[in-house]
Amino acid sequence: MKRVFLLAGKDFKRKWKNPVVLIGFLLIPLVFTFLFGLIFSSSEETTLPAIKVLSMDNDGSLLSRFYLSALTQGELKDMINLESASSEEKAPSLLNKGKASALIIIPSGFGKKIWEGSPAELTLIKNPSEQFLPQIAEEICDTTALVFSALFQIFSDEIESIRKLSEQPDISDQVISELSVMVKNRMEGIEKYVLPPLISIKQVTRNEDQETEESSFSVHSYILPAISIMFLLFICNVVFEDLLREKEKGTLLRMSVSPLRMNEFIWSKILTSAAIGILCSLFLVGLGSVLFSIDWGRLDMLFPIIFCLNILISGFIAFLYTFIRTERQAGALMSSVIIITALLGGSMVPISNFPAFVQKLARFTVNYWGLEAFKKNIMGEPASQIWLIVLGMLGTGITLSVISSFLLKNKLKKGLYR
Amino acid sequence: MLQISHLSKSFDKVKAVDDISLEVKEGEIFGFLGPNGAGKTTTISMIAGLLTPDSGTIMIDSMDTRHSMQQIRGIMGVVPQDMAFYEELTARENLRFWGRLQGLSGKELEQRIRYYLDKIGLTGREDEPLKKYSGGMKRRINLIIGLLHRPKLLLLDEPTIGIDVQTKMNILDLIREASGKGTTVIYTTHNLSEAEELCDRIAIIDKGKILASGSLKELIQIVGEKDIALIQGEFSADQARQVVSHEKGIDIITMKDGYLAISLDASKKIPGLMESFFNMGVSMDDISLKQPNLESVFLKLTGRELRE
Numbered sequence: 001m002k003r004v005f006l007l008a009g010k011d012f013k014r015k016w017k018n019p020v021v022l023i024g025f026l027l028i029p030l031v032f033t034f035l036f037g038l039i040f041s042s043s044e045e046t047t048l049p050a051i052k053v054l055s056m057d058n059d060g061s062l063l064s065r066f067y068l069s070a071l072t073q074g075e076l077k078d079m080i081n082l083e084s085a086s087s088e089e090k091a092p093s094l095l096n097k098g099k100a101s102a103l104i105i106i107p108s109g110f111g112k113k114i115w116e117g118s119p120a121e122l123t124l125i126k127n128p129s130e131q132f133l134p135q136i137a138e139e140i141c142d143t144t145a146l147v148f149s150a151l152f153q154i155f156s157d158e159i160e161s162i163r164k165l166s167e168q169p170d171i172s173d174q175v176i177s178e179l180s181v182m183v184k185n186r187m188e189g190i191e192k193y194v195l196p197p198l199i200s201i202k203q204v205t206r207n208e209d210q211e212t213e214e215s216s217f218s219v220h221s222y223i224l225p226a227i228s229i230m231f232l233l234f235i236c237n238v239v240f241e242d243l244l245r246e247k248e249k250g251t252l253l254r255m256s257v258s259p260l261r262m263n264e265f266i267w268s269k270i271l272t273s274a275a276i277g278i279l280c281s282l283f284l285v286g287l288g289s290v291l292f293s294i295d296w297g298r299l300d301m302l303f304p305i306i307f308c309l310n311i312l313i314s315g316f317i318a319f320l321y322t323f324i325r326t327e328r329q330a331g332a333l334m335s336s337v338i339i340i341t342a343l344l345g346g347s348m349v350p351i352s353n354f355p356a357f358v359q360k361l362a363r364f365t366v367n368y369w370g371l372e373a374f375k376k377n378i379m380g381e382p383a384s385q386i387w388l389i390v391l392g393m394l395g396t397g398i399t400l401s402v403i404s405s406f407l408l409k410n411k412l413k414k415g416l417y418r
Numbered sequence: 419m420l421q422i423s424h425l426s427k428s429f430d431k432v433k434a435v436d437d438i439s440l441e442v443k444e445g446e447i448f449g450f451l452g453p454n455g456a457g458k459t460t461t462i463s464m465i466a467g468l469l470t471p472d473s474g475t476i477m478i479d480s481m482d483t484r485h486s487m488q489q490i491r492g493i494m495g496v497v498p499q500d501m502a503f504y505e506e507l508t509a510r511e512n513l514r515f516w517g518r519l520q521g522l523s524g525k526e527l528e529q530r531i532r533y534y535l536d537k538i539g540l541t542g543r544e545d546e547p548l549k550k551y552s553g554g555m556k557r558r559i560n561l562i563i564g565l566l567h568r569p570k571l572l573l574l575d576e577p578t579i580g581i582d583v584q585t586k587m588n589i590l591d592l593i594r595e596a597s598g599k600g601t602t603v604i605y606t607t608h609n610l611s612e613a614e615e616l617c618d619r620i621a622i623i624d625k626g627k628i629l630a631s632g633s634l635k636e637l638i639q640i641v642g643e644k645d646i647a648l649i650q651g652e653f654s655a656d657q658a659r660q661v662v663s664h665e666k667g668i669d670i671i672t673m674k675d676g677y678l679a680i681s682l683d684a685s686k687k688i689p690g691l692m693e694s695f696f697n698m699g700v701s702m703d704d705i706s707l708k709q710p711n712l713e714s715v716f717l718k719l720t721g722r723e724l725r726e
Contacts, residue, residue, distance in 0.1 A: 003519065010504070010515050017506045250502035257466045257496040258519050259488065
């Protein structure tokens with residue numbers, strides 16, 4: 001064991017004297033987190049702009065005008081900027097020029113069909129060059145049409161009376177009074193069903209104080225651990241590259257004719273890699289708190305997570321090295337494997353974006369389990385759940401390390417002689 | 419100190435070491451002399467426990483390498499051909515690391531580091547990283563890493579490749595000093611003069627076999643007092659045989675078209691040989707005469723010069 005620490009100390013010293021690669025691997029997660037944070041975090045600049053919608057009213061009836069005016073009432077007037085298109089021919093070209101996100105066309109006979117209670121259709125043309133705004137415009141038009149239909153069904157009798165009234169040249173006060181009483185009675189009848197509403201939406205505007213109080217999962221607290229785990233794999237790989245470099249350089253040969261055992265040499269690399277990984281993790285966690293105000297959750301759980309994650313990473317990288325023979329192979333294969341596992345494990349894209357079978361594959365990656373542990377701790381989930389993951393990582397890491405040390409021992413002994 | 423008995427090792431179908439037996443006494447400097455691919459490094463690798471012999475035994479300090487390699491490693495030092503150290507660390511850091519790995523520590527280790535740095539003339543530069551050292555300085559550090567723990571058996575695999583004369587002399591002095599303090603040295607080289615200068619005994623090895631071994635004096639006796647003549651020209655092997663057969667006291671070492679190596683008891687026979695060649699209408703390119711030395715022994719034993 002003394003010799004394992006002697007070798008690990010030597011490796012630490014070597015990395016300390018040549019820290020460029022490690023510093024690079026430490027800075028990249030912080031830079032990524034900062035940049036992604038800029039993209040995804042909410043700010044004034046990211047408030048949704050008013051959606052410009054063109055309208056083409058070919059009906060010109062009371063109801064068509066009523067429908068169009070409904071699109072710009074209340075809060076919708078901040079969301080929809082409705083403009084009347086001068087002609088049906090010019091409207092599509094305005095869409096193509098990006099002058100509007102959608103065009104709504106009301107066909108002639110629209111009002112008549114509604115008065116008669118038969119289905120009526122509206123046409124909505126979306127701007128194909130835009131992604132989100134036409135979609136929102138479509139949702140708003142859909143919802144308004146649905147509300148419009150519901151109102152006509154509820155007040156069908158009253159509407160029929162109004163329609164008949166509208167056909168008469170003179171309307172007496174008595175008729176209007178009777179109609180008002182009719183509407184009042186209908187309103188009272190449906191009042192218990194619609195007022196107060198059973199479901200309401202509470203609009204909450206988040207501010208920084210609330211964010212820290214609630215300790216919720218911010219964009220930074222997802223991105224930094226996710227990217228950091230990927231770069232911890234790269235950092236660990238840098239340490240393990242020495243396995244092959246020492247063989248190439250002849251220092252391993254010199255060690256193997258000393259009292260040092262090959263197992264001690266391999267375990268020294270595993271130890272160095274885990275220790276450097278732990279230090280780097282602590283550095284990233286510290287800077288994450290300072291720079292991005294990340295609340296990492298319970299501190300008493302944070303260290304076990306970091307410790308066991310790095311044991312797992314070291315074991316995983318050691319295991320990969322049992323398949324690699326030369327430095328060139330390591331250079332070509334390791335980066336690819338790390339990037340693929342990072343992609344599958346959620347370090348680059350949330351795994352919920354993948355199909356179900358890919359999400360199952362994520363469970364075989366280091367990144368997934370590390371990220372799960374960090375996420376659960378940040379979200380304040382019970383310690384028992386986190387311990388399950390932590391112990392799983394520890395057990396797997398140790399198992400992989402033991403298997404790797406056995407396989408690597410024989411592999412490194414071969415070919416020492418040139 | 420070292421007994422090797424019927425040692426053999428093959429790689430695929432190639433016999434790298436073929437039934438070698440030898441014995442080296444304590445404090446002796448024993449040289450393995452042979453061209454590249456002769457089997458020197460394979461033999462040394464088996465002694466160091468890096469390769470397992472196909473057959474035969476190696477005893478070091480009365481311990482069998484098959485059973486006691488871990489103890490043997492504690493009394494052995496190796497200086498490989500390559501610069502086997504960490505260039506980003508300083509000389510002192512390297513020596514401390516390798517010394518500790520061999521079980522040295524504390525004052526004893528620091529004293530030895532100072533002693534050897536002084537011996538190789540690097541005092542004052544011990545805190546510079548080795549990557550800033552010249553090739554010769556690195557060679558010297560490479561050597562003293564192997565000497566630091568004062569091993570009982572020191573294996574040196576061509577430690578003077580590519581260095582200047584001054585560094586070479588420095589290295590040879592250190593090896594002699596170690597030997598004087600009781601370290602047994604196994605030294606592989608293909609440099610004849612170095613082997614002549616340094617080694618108490620030499621084994622000439624070629625194609626995995628030891629062709630002869632002994633002190634320089636004993637080896638020279640193999641060729642006797644005869645000189646060796648190397649003749650090159652535009653002649654066939656048949657013509658050369660014809661010429662030599664007319665002269666008495668000449669032994670053929672190697673004979674092929676355009677090249678003749680012979681041992682002869684008197685150099686005055688050379689003009690006669692040349693005349694015979696001229697009479698056959700053969701033109702001569704080069705004639706050289708060698709006094710009995712390690713080179714002529716090697717030539718006599720292998721039929722070729724070491725540089726071939």
